[in-house]
Amino acid sequence: MSARRRSTAAVLLTLAVATAALAGCSSKSDDKAGSSDAVKVNATDTACEVSKTTFAAGHVVLDISNKGSKTTEVYVYGDGDKIVTERENIGPGTKASINAEIKAGSYEIACKPGMVGDGIRQKITVTGASGSAAPADPRLAAAVDAYRKYAQEQADATIPAVEAFAAAIKADDLEKAKSLFAASRTGWERTEPVAESFGDVDPKTDTREDKVEAGQQWTGWHKLEKSLWADAKIGDDEKKLADQLVNDLKDWQKKIPEAEITATSMANGAKELLDEVATNKITGEEDRYSHTDLADFQANVEGAQKAYELLKPVAAEKDADLSKTLDSEFAAINALLAKYKQADGTFTSYDKVTEAERKTFSDAVNSLGEPLSKLAAAVVAK
Amino acid sequence: MDAENEQQNATPDTADAAATKSAVSRRAVIGWAGAGVALGAAAVGSVAAATRQDDPAPAAAAPAGAEVPFYGEHQSGIATPVQDRLHFAAFDVSEKATRESLVKLLKEWTKAAAAMTGGREVGTGAATGLPEAPPDDTGEALGLPASRLTLTIGFGPSLFEKDGVDRFGLKAKRPEALIDLPGFKGDKLDPTRSGGDICVQACADDPQVAVHAIRNLARIGMGTVNIRWSQLGFGKTSSTTPDAQTPRNLMGFKDGTHNIAGTDTAKLADHVWAAPGDGPEWMTGGSYLVARRIRMHIETWDRTSLKEQEDVFGRTKGEGAPYGKAKEHDAPDLKAMPADSHVALAHPDANSGLMILRRGFSFTDGTDGLGRLDAGLFFLAYQRDSRKAFVPLQTRLASSDKLNEYIQHVGSAHFACPAGVRKPGEWWGQALFG
Numbered sequence: 001m002s003a004r005r006r007s008t009a010a011v012l013l014t015l016a017v018a019t020a021a022l023a024g025c026s027s028k029s030d031d032k033a034g035s036s037d038a039v040k041v042n043a044t045d046t047a048c049e050v051s052k053t054t055f056a057a058g059h060v061v062l063d064i065s066n067k068g069s070k071t072t073e074v075y076v077y078g079d080g081d082k083i084v085t086e087r088e089n090i091g092p093g094t095k096a097s098i099n100a101e102i103k104a105g106s107y108e109i110a111c112k113p114g115m116v117g118d119g120i121r122q123k124i125t126v127t128g129a130s131g132s133a134a135p136a137d138p139r140l141a142a143a144v145d146a147y148r149k150y151a152q153e154q155a156d157a158t159i160p161a162v163e164a165f166a167a168a169i170k171a172d173d174l175e176k177a178k179s180l181f182a183a184s185r186t187g188w189e190r191t192e193p194v195a196e197s198f199g200d201v202d203p204k205t206d207t208r209e210d211k212v213e214a215g216q217q218w219t220g221w222h223k224l225e226k227s228l229w230a231d232a233k234i235g236d237d238e239k240k241l242a243d244q245l246v247n248d249l250k251d252w253q254k255k256i257p258e259a260e261i262t263a264t265s266m267a268n269g270a271k272e273l274l275d276e277v278a279t280n281k282i283t284g285e286e287d288r289y290s291h292t293d294l295a296d297f298q299a300n301v302e303g304a305q306k307a308y309e310l311l312k313p314v315a316a317e318k319d320a321d322l323s324k325t326l327d328s329e330f331a332a333i334n335a336l337l338a339k340y341k342q343a344d345g346t347f348t349s350y351d352k353v354t355e356a357e358r359k360t361f362s363d364a365v366n367s368l369g370e371p372l373s374k375l376a377a378a379v380v381a382k
Numbered sequence: 383m384d385a386e387n388e389q390q391n392a393t394p395d396t397a398d399a400a401a402t403k404s405a406v407s408r409r410a411v412i413g414w415a416g417a418g419v420a421l422g423a424a425a426v427g428s429v430a431a432a433t434r435q436d437d438p439a440p441a442a443a444a445p446a447g448a449e450v451p452f453y454g455e456h457q458s459g460i461a462t463p464v465q466d467r468l469h470f471a472a473f474d475v476s477e478k479a480t481r482e483s484l485v486k487l488l489k490e491w492t493k494a495a496a497a498m499t500g501g502r503e504v505g506t507g508a509a510t511g512l513p514e515a516p517p518d519d520t521g522e523a524l525g526l527p528a529s530r531l532t533l534t535i536g537f538g539p540s541l542f543e544k545d546g547v548d549r550f551g552l553k554a555k556r557p558e559a560l561i562d563l564p565g566f567k568g569d570k571l572d573p574t575r576s577g578g579d580i581c582v583q584a585c586a587d588d589p590q591v592a593v594h595a596i597r598n599l600a601r602i603g604m605g606t607v608n609i610r611w612s613q614l615g616f617g618k619t620s621s622t623t624p625d626a627q628t629p630r631n632l633m634g635f636k637d638g639t640h641n642i643a644g645t646d647t648a649k650l651a652d653h654v655w656a657a658p659g660d661g662p663e664w665m666t667g668g669s670y671l672v673a674r675r676i677r678m679h680i681e682t683w684d685r686t687s688l689k690e691q692e693d694v695f696g697r698t699k700g701e702g703a704p705y706g707k708a709k710e711h712d713a714p715d716l717k718a719m720p721a722d723s724h725v726a727l728a729h730p731d732a733n734s735g736l737m738i739l740r741r742g743f744s745f746t747d748g749t750d751g752l753g754r755l756d757a758g759l760f761f762l763a764y765q766r767d768s769r770k771a772f773v774p775l776q777t778r779l780a781s782s783d784k785l786n787e788y789i790q791h792v793g794s795a796h797f798a799c800p801a802g803v804r805k806p807g808e809w810w811g812q813a814l815f816g
Contacts, residue, residue: 099513264514329605332478356574359608363476367605377515 037061038097041109043090044068048111048120057126062098062109066090073112074098075119078105082258083199088115102126116213140263140379143310147266148259150306151191155253158187162249166242169224169234178228182287182295182346185221188249189296190303192276193269194259201252205245208285219244222287229289267311267376270304274369277301282362284350294347297361298337304372305330311379319378322371329368336364408501408524447527447587452499454802456655459532460669460739460764461644463623465585468615468743469592470673470760471600472578472795473607475541481550485815487606491535491582491599492809498595501528504602520601523594531586533595535810536671536797541579555814557661559670559767560798566780568790575675575793578610583671583762585741589616611793613675615743615760628702628710632678632744632757633788635695636702639710640729642739653737653771654764661767664813667801669764672772675745675793678758683788694784696723722784728775738763738771758789768796 038061040051045068064087066072075086076098084107085100104126110119165184168177188195188206196202205220212218219241227238280286281297308315308326316323340348353361450458475484494504505511505518542548542556565571582599586592593614600609618629619637623644631637642649651657656665683691688699696719697704704714704725719726730737741764746757765771780786800813 325605328478363608366608367476370601370604373516377512380514381512 038063041065041074041111042067043072043074043111043113045070045113046120048074048109048122050109050122050124053123054125054127056128057102057104060098060100060102060126062087062100064090064096064098066092066094066096068092068113070113071115073115073119075110075112076100076102076124077108077110077121077199081199083197104128137314139313140311143263143266143314144261146310147307148256148261150310151194151259151261152253152256154187154191154303155249155256156187158184158249159246159253161186162246166246169228169242170239172234174228174232174234177224177234178290181221181225181228181290182292185292185296186299188252189299190306192300192303193265193272194256194261195252197259198252198255201248201255204248205252208280208288220248221245222289225287225289263311263314263379264376266307267372267379270307270375271369271372273300273304274365274372278362278365278369282358282365284358287350291350291352292347293350294337294340294353298347301330301333301337301368304368305334308372308375311375315375315378318381319374322374322378325371326368326375329364329371333364333368336361408503408526448530449500449528450530450532452496452533452803453805453808455804456667456669457532457534457799457802458499459534459583459585460654460741460799461650462530462532462585463644464618464741465530465532465592466587466616466618467585467589467592468618468760468762469584469589469596469612470615470762471582471584471596471612472538472610472673473580473582473600473603474610475549475579475607476605479606481815483606484550485811487603488811488815489809490602492803494598494602495533495595495810496803496806498523498591498598499528499531499533501526501531504598520594520598522597523591526588526591529586529588529591531584531591531595533599534583534585534671534799536581536583536799537811537814538578538580538795538797540577544579550815552814555662555664557656557665557670557798559656559661559665559769560796561769561773563672563768563794563796564773564777566776566791568780568786569794570790570792571794572792575611575613577795578797580607581671581673581795581797589614613745613760613793614747615745617744619740619742619744619759631759632680632746633683633691633695634699635691635697636710637742637759638740639697639702642737649737650739653766654739656766665798665800668799669739669766670768671797671799672761672763672765672768673793673795673797674761674791676759676761677756677790677792679788679790680755680757686788693720693723694788696720696725720784722782724779724783724785727779727783733775733778736771736775738765738775764799 037055039055041062041064042049043064043066062074062076064074069092071092072090073086073088074090074096076084078084084102085098087096087098090096107124107126108121109124110121112119161180162184165177165180168180192206195206203216206222207216207218207220208222209218209226224238224241224245227233227235277297277300281293281300284291284293286296287293308330312323315326337347340353342348450462452458479487497504503519503524508517508519508521508524511517537560539556539560539562541550542552542560582596584592584595586595596612600607617632619631624641628636628639642653644650654669656668656670658666660666686694692698692705696714696716697710701708702710703712704719705723706715706718707713714725714729714731716726716729716732726732741762743760743762744757745760746755748756750756763772800811803810803812
């Protein structure tokens with residue numbers, strides 16, 4: 001949930017791999033653009049030159065050369081700065097390439113020397129060839145539809161939960177607000193990769209203190225978490241932030257139908273949820289003031305499991321061993337989490353979880369995350 | 383810390399050259415050339431070893447990029463000339479693993495180990511395979527030669543029985559020699575840096591190659607085994623190649639002047655390899671490994687006078703000569719040394735000829751929270767029976783070694799390392815599980 005990590009989700013959501021089961025989206029034909037057709041991007045400290053600004057929809061290769069003195073990033077943005085694809089950390093004097101599936105439409109390519117700011121932008125037009133739906137495994141199309149429905153349900157269920165949280169803040173009820181914090185995050189945490197594909201929502205709602213960029217106002221759950229736990233205060237600012245959180249999440253709720261979801265992005269999203277656990281929850285960084293990390297942990301696992309269960313009919317057929325391993329690892333991690341669930345449904349405060357116990361969690365996450373990283377290939381393998 | 387026991391020298395195991403060459407070398411051309419050079423060097427090494435005692439020749443270890451054969455009668459990484467770098471990892475088998483899943487892992491590990499020691503990529507490689515899948519090999523060793531990588535596996539006491547439970551039906555096969563090491567005076571062992579069901583010792587001349595090997599094995603093992611602890615080491619402290627200059631430990635003293643040479647088959651047979659009848663048949667040709675993380679109190683040592691430092695070891699700091707003698711390799715006169723000096727206590731002459739093969743490395747894990755260098759010796763010793771070697775020796779050292787004022791044992795582990803994998807198709811632990 002840093003503003004930065006969202007990218008992978010976005011890339012995967014549009015990657016070429018497509019089972020072309022893009023519900024609600026057109027998809028491209030399968031012919032891969034040779035690298036001779038690649039769009040060359042020359043990034044310098046002051047310019048972002050693109051070899052062509054109009055090209056055909058489908059599989060697009062961007063060959064990037066960073067000729068500047070700073071490390072750069074290259075983004076392709078769609079409407080409303082929705083990230084279509086991106087590549088970070090391109091060192092001075094190095095090259096990188098982006099392979100992405102891009103539909104017809106208007107976009108902007110941005111180079112970000114120094115990896116900050118809005119970037120130097122260049123408008124591009126992607127033409128034609130949309131709507132040629134490739135034949136897809138109907139089971140995957142069904143999985144994508146079901147997953148979109150799930151994502152929508154999670155967003156829909158989040159709104160009342162976050163409204164209750166906001167209401168407690170506005171009623172100056174500190175203890176009640178604290179008790180509603182973790183539950184207000186469940187739907188979001190279950191479907192985080194989808195949420196993060198909308199570039200602008202995540203930075204407003206789920207940024208942690210250390211990830212606030214220069215010039216960015218810190219808003220969202222974690223700012224409120226700090227006020228409630230570390231500062232133990234509710235002031236006018238907190239009340240405004242609570243309203244804003246509700247509004248930002250309603251914005252997210254409305255965007256779900258636009259999310260580009262493919263079988264591949266579902267599988268990779270599941271893996272990313274486990275990455276999220278491995279990177280931020282195991283360490284206790286995510287909810288550092290409230291120590292409600294295990295609630296987020298559980299939601300991440302549930303969301304990953306949902307995506308897997310929907311893909312399982314295909315996965316089990318194409319890679320039975322992998323499917324068996326995933327069944328067993330999901331069961332193991334759920335059993336482990338269950339040990340920390342208390343009678344009232346909340347989880348043990350993470351600051352009470354010892355280093356040795358954290359290692360057990362870490363081992364369980366690795367045991368599940370590693371096979372989960374093979375799900376995407378298993379699902380799309382011919 | 384270690385027995386002043388040594389000898390030196392080792393031969394790259396000529397036994398068998400490149401086994402499975404099916405996969406592509408990380409460095410196609412150099413990899414092949416390296417293999418050729420390795421064989422040549424092995425031959426030279428034997429000659430040098432034969433003549434070594436009277437005629438120290440230049441070091442005969444295989445060149446740094448070369449390949450050490452994976453297959454052989456004994457595991458490589460024991461008598462093999464000591465490489466420059468270490469990554470040592472101890473694993474615990476996960477709770478839900480079964481004997482079957484463990485065997486499956488050991489087979490996968492063996493394949494990966496054969497590939498990596500041969501300078502080849504794991505599985506389908508680091509930059510190939512399906513674009514939707516993470517690559518099998520993690521990639522940081524691409525373009526690097528085999529770098530004399532050796533991977534040596536061992537099985538700890540807890541694999542055979544843990545908390546009274548015989549998890550994998552191995553209890554009856556536990557060697558008597560694989561004891562739970564006793565506590566020694568002065569030990570301050572950290573459980574998170576001690577023990578382990580399985581260990582893998584990765585040694586290479588390039589640290590990136592050693593780290594790559596452990597990282598990839600750990601990744602393959604996820605779900606079946608979890609890393610319990612691991613240790614990086616540098617600057618080998620105990621040479622098994624007597625003709626090379628004896629390396630110094632972080633206290634500045636030459637360490638390993640008198641180690642068992644990797645070419646001294648008679649001494650290896652007497653002191654290092656388990657022989658038929660020593661214990662269970664599956665360990666014949668194997669060796670028992672004791673690993674100890676020995677922290678040095680660097681700052682206080684550095685404030686110690688030269689005289690005191692030399693008294694602690696019983697050797698001179700510059701030349702490494704035993705007290706009363708002029709040269710490092712002169713036979714020591716133990717009576718000329720302080721009775722509580724390290725060499726006087728650890729030398730084979732003071733221990734009924736007891737010898738161990740040391741293969742330790744220095745370590746520096748940055749500084750601790752108090753600003754002190756977190757450094758010392760990661761002691762690795764191989765022996766035919768730890769009960770008759772490391773245990774009596776360490777009991778003696780722990781009670782009276784003058785060095786104890788400047789060191790502390792903070793990690794400890796014991797492993798039974800079986801004989802070598804003889805040919806492709808065989809696997810690590812086959813004799814134990816098979």
